[in-house]
Amino acid sequence: MIRKILLGYDGSQAADDAFRFAVELAKKYTAELHLLAVARPPELGDDVETEAVIENSRRHYDRLLGQLDARLAGEGVAAQAHVVVGHPAEQIVRYADAHGIDHIVVGHRGHTLFERWLIGSVARQVIAYAHCAVTVVRTAQPSAQAGGRQ
Amino acid sequence: MTGIWAQAALWLGLALVATLLSIGLRVATALSEIVVGTIAQLLIGAALGGVLLAGDASWLKFLAGAGAIVLTFLAGAELDPAVFRHKWKEAGAVGLVGFVSPFLVCAAAAHYLLGWSTDASWLAGVAMSTTSVAVVYAVMLEFGLNRTDYGKTVLAACFVNDLATVLALGFLFSPFSLKTLVFVAVAVVVFAILPWLTPRFFHRFGGRPSELEAKFLMLCLFGMGALASWADSEAVLPAYLIGMVLAGTVGKDHALIRRLRTLTFGLLTPFYFIRAGSLVSVPALVAAPAGLLVLLLTKMLAKVVGVYPVTKLYRSPDREAAYTTLLMSTGLTFGTISALFGLSHGVIDEGQYSALVAAVVGSAVVPTLIANAFFMPRHLLDEAVDAGDPMPPVARPQPSARRGT
Numbered sequence: 001m002i003r004k005i006l007l008g009y010d011g012s013q014a015a016d017d018a019f020r021f022a023v024e025l026a027k028k029y030t031a032e033l034h035l036l037a038v039a040r041p042p043e044l045g046d047d048v049e050t051e052a053v054i055e056n057s058r059r060h061y062d063r064l065l066g067q068l069d070a071r072l073a074g075e076g077v078a079a080q081a082h083v084v085v086g087h088p089a090e091q092i093v094r095y096a097d098a099h100g101i102d103h104i105v106v107g108h109r110g111h112t113l114f115e116r117w118l119i120g121s122v123a124r125q126v127i128a129y130a131h132c133a134v135t136v137v138r139t140a141q142p143s144a145q146a147g148g149r150q
Numbered sequence: 151m152t153g154i155w156a157q158a159a160l161w162l163g164l165a166l167v168a169t170l171l172s173i174g175l176r177v178a179t180a181l182s183e184i185v186v187g188t189i190a191q192l193l194i195g196a197a198l199g200g201v202l203l204a205g206d207a208s209w210l211k212f213l214a215g216a217g218a219i220v221l222t223f224l225a226g227a228e229l230d231p232a233v234f235r236h237k238w239k240e241a242g243a244v245g246l247v248g249f250v251s252p253f254l255v256c257a258a259a260a261h262y263l264l265g266w267s268t269d270a271s272w273l274a275g276v277a278m279s280t281t282s283v284a285v286v287y288a289v290m291l292e293f294g295l296n297r298t299d300y301g302k303t304v305l306a307a308c309f310v311n312d313l314a315t316v317l318a319l320g321f322l323f324s325p326f327s328l329k330t331l332v333f334v335a336v337a338v339v340v341f342a343i344l345p346w347l348t349p350r351f352f353h354r355f356g357g358r359p360s361e362l363e364a365k366f367l368m369l370c371l372f373g374m375g376a377l378a379s380w381a382d383s384e385a386v387l388p389a390y391l392i393g394m395v396l397a398g399t400v401g402k403d404h405a406l407i408r409r410l411r412t413l414t415f416g417l418l419t420p421f422y423f424i425r426a427g428s429l430v431s432v433p434a435l436v437a438a439p440a441g442l443l444v445l446l447l448t449k450m451l452a453k454v455v456g457v458y459p460v461t462k463l464y465r466s467p468d469r470e471a472a473y474t475t476l477l478m479s480t481g482l483t484f485g486t487i488s489a490l491f492g493l494s495h496g497v498i499d500e501g502q503y504s505a506l507v508a509a510v511v512g513s514a515v516v517p518t519l520i521a522n523a524f525f526m527p528r529h530l531l532d533e534a535v536d537a538g539d540p541m542p543p544v545a546r547p548q549p550s551a552r553r554g555t
Contacts, residue, residue, distance in 0.1 A: 040176070041284075041285075041288035042172070042176055042177055042178045043175075043176045043177055043518060044175075044176075044177040044178055044181055044480075044514055044515055044518050046178035046179075046180040046181060046282060046284070046285070046480070046482040046483055046514065047221070047225045047228075047282050047283060047284045047285070047481075047482070047483045047484075048221055048224040048225050048228070048284060048411070048414070048483070049178050049179060049180060049284070049415065050178065050282070050284035050285055050287070050288050051228055051284040051287065052408075052411050052415070054284075054287075054288060054291070055404070055408075084291075085288060085291035085292060086288075086291065086292035087292070090292070091292070
């Protein structure tokens with residue numbers, strides 16, 4: 001039984017597709033939906049700029065999650081939204097553990113080679129370290145329908 | 151003016167390239183600006199002559215210097231006075247250890263291993279003694295430690311560490327004279343008055359499109375900077391202290407801080423960091439890489455020796471303690487400010503400056519790479535799947551022990 005679903009959201013097209021999937025899933029199982037956005041400081045940071053990036057990123061995600069809240073208004077899904085700071089994969093897994101999440105939904109998006117080398121893909125790390133089921137939603141291609149991989 | 155506009159366009163073009171690089175690589179813009187400055191000097195200098203970049207033009211030095219001053223002010227304004235008041239004893243002790251340990255070890259390494267003069271060695275100690283408050287703050291947020299006693303103490307300690315660095319830079323190389331006394335006396339009065347005067351002044355006249363707040367703060371920063379320079383000290387010293395004394399008032403005005411950041415990151419600091427990078431001599435670095443390696447390794451070692459035991463004292467778990475310690479080894483802003491101060495005051499030569507800046511850049515890069523390589527994702531590392539698994543199973547059954555189900 002799925003009672004709590006966690007969506008890792010970053011505002012990308014892939015995350016938007018993941019949001020739609022998570023809402024469907026939440027409706028099907030009458031599950032609570034947790035929306036989590038992660039404000040990322042620079043990998044290699046410096047004094048004032050790191051603080052500025054975190055603040056800016058938090059404001060950005062607060063706005064995005066507010067928009068998701070509005071979209072959820074008529075869906076009849078119980079939801080709560082949070083913005084945390086850190087590396088996305090780690091924070092998603094950490095949040096899932098702390099809140100007893102049964103199922104994590106994340107979008108899959110491309111990363112630069114440098115990012116992959118430095119921290120790896122978010123979806124890949126969530127899959128590797130999560131203690132619950134994970135669905136990775138790939139962005140719809142023009143020639144094929146999007147599908148969740150579980 | 152044509153030449154000046156062309157040079158300004160060239161420098162801002164470099165700043166734009168650096169910003170795009172920093173976005174692509176997810177690194178601090180300051181870091182990419184230093185690197186772009188170094189490479190630009192190397193390439194443009196070799197192809198067209200060093201005159202084209204003209205890093206010594208007075209207008210450019212002013213913009214760069216103003217960038218360092220305002221950036222330092224903003225760094226000071228990040229202080230949380232309530233936490234600092236609550237934890238000043240512990241933070242003072244930890245911060246002083248965090249400063250003294252790399253300061254003495256790096257100065258000794260520069261003197262005895264690299265054969266630098268006494269003053270140059272002290273300057274190396276100062277440049278390598280810094281830490282980056284915001285980087286540590288980000289780590290505390292990640293671990294959720296920013297609300298704990300441990301997190302607050304470490305953060306306040308970072309301020310003490312940087313304050314000690316700035317004080318050392320401001321007073322260690324200036325001759326003690328009547329000018330010093332005048333500077334200190336005026337500074338004490340200004341620092342005492344500003345927290346009272348500033349919010350009242352802003353409340354009465356501020357909040358208008360004429361940006362009175364920014365003008366007032368610039369007046370204070372440049373005025374005290376001029377006094378510090380007159381006393382043969384360093385302008386960033388009063389800037390940091392003004393930031394700290396105004397942290398509880400101006401520092402909490404997020405809209406004003408954001409406007410100041412726009413001015414700083416958009417115009418001033420690109421000139422500062424690109425100039426700092428352009429003064430690095432790559433041939434000198436290649437010819438004598440020992441300086442870079444010795445300074446970088448001794449800084450990291452000294453920070454570990456000084457900070458790690460303190461984190462353990464607070465019973466921080468091993469991996470969090472190691473991660474925090476590693477990231478306390480970063481310190482781009484004050485490191486480059488110290489190095490540039492040394493070069494412009496003739497304390498160090500071009501080769502020593504190059505080694506110092508490269509070590510400062512290295513201290514922002516190497517500890518983070520180590521931390522991410524060995525401590526990611528940190529809190530679950532012990533339960534990590536087999537590293538050899540190229541693509542672990544997509545869905546993983548939930549271990550019952552973890553949830554107690």
